[in-house]
Amino acid sequence: MRAAGKSRVGELTAVVLAGGLTYEREVSLRSGRRVCEALKAAGVAVRTLDPDAALLAGLRDDQPEAVFVALHGADGEDGALRSVLDLVGVRYVGSDAAACRLAWDKPTAKAVVHAAGLATPDWVALPHSTFRELGAAAVLDRIVERFGLPLMVKPAKGGSALGARQVRSAAELPAAMVSCLSYGDTVLLEPYVEGVEVAVSVLDLGAGPVALPAVEITAASGVFDYAARYTAGMTTYHTPARLTPRAADAVAEVAVRAHQALGLRDLSRTDAIVTADGVVQFLEVNVSPGMTETSMLPMSVQAAGLDLGEVCATLLHRAVGR
Numbered sequence: 001m002r003a004a005g006k007s008r009v010g011e012l013t014a015v016v017l018a019g020g021l022t023y024e025r026e027v028s029l030r031s032g033r034r035v036c037e038a039l040k041a042a043g044v045a046v047r048t049l050d051p052d053a054a055l056l057a058g059l060r061d062d063q064p065e066a067v068f069v070a071l072h073g074a075d076g077e078d079g080a081l082r083s084v085l086d087l088v089g090v091r092y093v094g095s096d097a098a099a100c101r102l103a104w105d106k107p108t109a110k111a112v113v114h115a116a117g118l119a120t121p122d123w124v125a126l127p128h129s130t131f132r133e134l135g136a137a138a139v140l141d142r143i144v145e146r147f148g149l150p151l152m153v154k155p156a157k158g159g160s161a162l163g164a165r166q167v168r169s170a171a172e173l174p175a176a177m178v179s180c181l182s183y184g185d186t187v188l189l190e191p192y193v194e195g196v197e198v199a200v201s202v203l204d205l206g207a208g209p210v211a212l213p214a215v216e217i218t219a220a221s222g223v224f225d226y227a228a229r230y231t232a233g234m235t236t237y238h239t240p241a242r243l244t245p246r247a248a249d250a251v252a253e254v255a256v257r258a259h260q261a262l263g264l265r266d267l268s269r270t271d272a273i274v275t276a277d278g279v280v281q282f283l284e285v286n287v288s289p290g291m292t293e294t295s296m297l298p299m300s301v302q303a304a305g306l307d308l309g310e311v312c313a314t315l316l317h318r319a320v321g322r
């Protein structure tokens with residue numbers, strides 16, 4: 001896989017969208033800075049905009065050829081902002097609004113990839129109202145009976161592991177539910193899967209989606225939570241992941257198939273766990289992967305021998321050509 005050379009990217013004008021008003025604003029600003037610097041180094045004339053009340057006027061007055069969406073959380077990933085970009089005729093890197101909507105809702109994405117033949121942890125997704133109407137204790141008892149412990153409790157929509165908790169005993173469940181419900185109305189409960197956690201980035205630079213070397217994630221605390229993600233030194237990453245060649249092929253295949261099953265475009269990052277018996281359990285896919293200093297997609301780009309700025313520039317060119 002080759003990214004475009006510098007000569008081709010010289011003429012492009014682009015905007016990086018970063019910031020927003022989600023819980024992941026700070027992460028997005030860091031992603032935006034990184035992408036912006038990388039694009040400048042690759043010769044692209046780029047500026048950064050925050051999606052606020054001045055955005056549409058800013059895009060109209062000085063229209064870029066294409067936009068790179070470095071927004072995380074609902075802003076960048078649920079498709080709404082991309083619908084607006086479509087409305088005003090601004091081209092952007094990444095998946096279209098409809099595909100984003102599928103991927104952003106974890107239970108929907110799990111159902112789609114499961115129907116495509118991929119393994120994903122068993123799950124139940126329930127809104128707050130169901131717990132209220134049927135009694136939280138009674139419903140949670142049935143879930144523990146069915147899935148056993150430990151469980152993973154996480155918001156059906158969200159990112160950066162905010163509101164996600166491992167629950168080892170039934171006594172911990174109520175607090176985990178309260179924390180989860182503070183991030184959204186619907187809770188996704190799954191059996192906790194033991195194994196090697198990997199993040200597998202997929203890029204389509206023009207020849208179809210290709211998986212980059214997987215990143216293996218080992219959090220010092222044992223939990224890859226928000227602090228472990230964005231504090232240097234709290235997590236060890238191995239790129240490529242220390243997998244057997246067979247498991248490495250399997251995670252690559254899962255990421256590409258998930259990307260295709262959900263109709264994603266340009267780039268994505270699938271999070272998965274490889275169990276001791278070699279099964280790849282799909283957790284979720286991100287349509288606007290983190291691009292910070294401690295983010296996995298840039299690590300994979302580097303491990304693949306590619307330059308981040310040239311990759312982003314190539315994706316911008318693809319967007320312009322659509």
Ligand SMILES: Nc1ncnc2c1ncn2[C@@H]1O[C@H](COP(=O)(O)OP(=O)(O)OP(=O)(O)O)[C@@H](O)[C@H]1O
Nearest residue numbers: 121152158159160161162190191192193224271284
């Ligand atoms: N079923 C599970 N079994 C084991 N660990 C899990 C499970 N589900 C989630 N995790 C852990 O919780 C973390 C967060 O879960 P997940 O990736 O689904 O959510 P996220 O908040 O959307 O993350 P991201 O920032 O990657 O978008 C994972 O990185 C993983 O460490």
Ligand SMILES: [Mg+2]
Nearest residue numbers: 160161271284
């Ligand atoms: Mg994840």
